[in-house]
Amino acid sequence: MPADAAGDYDVVILGGGSGGYACALRSAELGLSVALVEKGRLGGTCLHQGCIPTKALLHAAEVADVAREGASFGVRTTLESVDMPGVNAYKDGVVSRLYKGLQGLVKAAKIDYVEGAGVLDGPHTVVVGERRLTGRNVVLATGSYAKTLPGLEVGGRIMTSEQALSIDHVPGRVVVLGGGVIGVEFASVFKSFGSEVTIIEALPRLVAAEDEAISKQLERSFRKRKIAFKTGVRFAGATQEGDVVTVSLESGESIEADLLLVAVGRGPVTEGLGYEAAGITVDRGFVPTDSRLRTGVEGVYAVGDIVPGLQLAHRGFAQGIFVAEEIAGLAPACIEESGIPRVTYCDPEIASVGLTEAQARDKYGDVATYEYNLGGNGKSQILGTQGFVKLVRQVDGPVVGVHMIGARIGEQVGEAQLIVNWEAHPEDVSGLIHAHPTQNEALGEAHLALAGKPLHAHA
Ligand SMILES: Cc1cc2nc3c(=O)[nH]c(=O)nc-3n(C[C@H](O)[C@H](O)[C@H](O)COP(=O)(O)OP(=O)(O)OC[C@H]3O[C@@H](n4cnc5c(N)ncnc54)[C@H](O)[C@@H]3O)c2cc1C
Numbered sequence: 506m507p508a509d510a511a512g513d514y515d516v517v518i519l520g521g522g523s524g525g526y527a528c529a530l531r532s533a534e535l536g537l538s539v540a541l542v543e544k545g546r547l548g549g550t551c552l553h554q555g556c557i558p559t560k561a562l563l564h565a566a567e568v569a570d571v572a573r574e575g576a577s578f579g580v581r582t583t584l585e586s587v588d589m590p591g592v593n594a595y596k597d598g599v600v601s602r603l604y605k606g607l608q609g610l611v612k613a614a615k616i617d618y619v620e621g622a623g624v625l626d627g628p629h630t631v632v633v634g635e636r637r638l639t640g641r642n643v644v645l646a647t648g649s650y651a652k653t654l655p656g657l658e659v660g661g662r663i664m665t666s667e668q669a670l671s672i673d674h675v676p677g678r679v680v681v682l683g684g685g686v687i688g689v690e691f692a693s694v695f696k697s698f699g700s701e702v703t704i705i706e707a708l709p710r711l712v713a714a715e716d717e718a719i720s721k722q723l724e725r726s727f728r729k730r731k732i733a734f735k736t737g738v739r740f741a742g743a744t745q746e747g748d749v750v751t752v753s754l755e756s757g758e759s760i761e762a763d764l765l766l767v768a769v770g771r772g773p774v775t776e777g778l779g780y781e782a783a784g785i786t787v788d789r790g791f792v793p794t795d796s797r798l799r800t801g802v803e804g805v806y807a808v809g810d811i812v813p814g815l816q817l818a819h820r821g822f823a824q825g826i827f828v829a830e831e832i833a834g835l836a837p838a839c840i841e842e843s844g845i846p847r848v849t850y851c852d853p854e855i856a857s858v859g860l861t862e863a864q865a866r867d868k869y870g871d872v873a874t875y876e877y878n879l880g881g882n883g884k885s886q887i888l889g890t891q892g893f894v895k896l897v898r899q900v901d902g903p904v905v906g907v908h909m910i911g912a913r914i915g916e917q918v919g920e921a922q923l924i925v926n927w928e929a930h931p932e933d934v935s936g937l938i939h940a941h942p943t944q945n946e947a948l949g950e951a952h953l954a955l956a957g958k959p960l961h962a963h964a
Pocket residue numbers: 519520521522523524525542543544545546547548549550551552554555556557559560621622623624646647648649666687774778808809810811816817818819820821
């Protein structure tokens with residue numbers, strides 16, 4: 506159905522972040538008429554406040570560490586200083602090139618890009634100012650926001666990732682509230698830039714969603730990097746006075762800092778958008794869907810961070826593509842949440858896919874595991890990193906989880922996800938040759954060992 510002047514579309518998408526724009530681009534490729542409504546900037550959180558700017562900061566952090574540690578490689582370098590305006594200019598340059606590219610893609614796809622805040626008026630209409638956009642299908646993709654804790658007001662020296670991304674100086678002392686993905690990434694950046702960092706985490710371990718062995722290794726590495734952390738400790742309050750923010754804990758302890766970064770998770774953006782009035786179920790702010798991403802209201806789908814589950818950009822992309830194909834009648838295969846790869850870009854990096862050992866034991870009973878230490882991997886030794894590749898397999902069955910930690914290990918998640926999603930057995934993977942010397946080889950060696958023919962593996 507071509508778009509007409511009255512605004513009839515095959516698909517109207519509310520929100521132009523990872524989930525929304527992926528859905529728009531794939532819908533257009535499939536010949537559907539599309540309106541994409543965005544109140545901020547096309548690309549959403551990932552491009553402007555999430556994945557891309559944070560990874561640029563992490564790369565600048567790596568450069569700072571390399572400069573500081575050059576002598577250990579026989580190259581005499583010193584770190585003079587970190588020029589935050591310069592770092593921000595580099596980061597913003599990366600974002601703006603990608604932003605331009607994305608705008609070009611949307612334009613070339615002839616998507617009707619509508620700027621402004623939209624609200625649902627019934628299940629098939631999105632109202633943006635004076636315009637009423639009516640779609641045969643509506644896709645909700647309004648994303649997420651940085652949460653805070655009750656009584657903890659963001660402002661001044663208390664920031665979320667959003668403000669911390671464009672800070673113009675390196676703070677002397679930083680308290681990071683939350684030891685999840687965003688918390689450990691920022692902790693890593695600030696430490697590399699020269700701040701004194703303390704992470705406060707209420708759960709018993711950092712990156713608690715990961716396999717327990719990964720948390721232990723990260724904690725070991727952070728101790729070595731002198732990143733302080735307190736786990737199993739609850740936040741009680743924070744006050745700002747002059748140049749200092751004082752963070753108090755339920756244990757009675759208090760910590761002074763120049764900056765408190767609040768990284769306690771992200772909540773769904775669904776309030777006041779007419780979802781419930783249109784008959785859509787909203788549960789604690791999230792929009793639950795079935796495995797085909799249907800909301801329960803005919804012709805209304807939801808994708809991305811508003812759908813309960815992993816809040817990751819590539820999950821949003823995949824869901825957006827899925828919904829476009831579903832609408833076009835291609836009957837795509839459902840997305841398996843546990844098959845989605847996850848990378849945390851602190852130093853050392855963490856990459857995982859599939860089930861943790863504990864989850865696999867819950868699901869299958871007995872499982873077999875193997876940890877290949879990067880101490881035996883040539884490239885990791887060259888880089889001077891420590892860590893491991895851990896495999897979890899069903900007894901005599903396929904590999905159901907891969908968990909890795911070490912510098913730059915995120916790049917290895919590609920093969921790991923093929924192994925888990927194609928339900929490969931270690932014996933299948935051990936027959937594939939991995940290039941030497943690469944960190945990728947560590948994955949190959951782990952499978953060789955689990956298949957009973959270890960090569961460079963120390964017991
Ligand atoms: C600091 C940080 C680092 C991250 N790093 C990574 C990473 O390395 N890898 C990764 O995979 N993920 C990462 N993420 C998560 C990732 O950014 C999100 O999972 C992803 O952006 C979700 O996409 P989305 O489309 O659901 O929502 P969003 O990207 O939030 O997009 C939603 C869009 O909807 C728009 N919108 C909302 N309401 C309306 C309305 N009423 N009308 C019109 N428009 C509206 C918003 O302006 C926004 O642009 C990170 C997130 C943060 C905060």
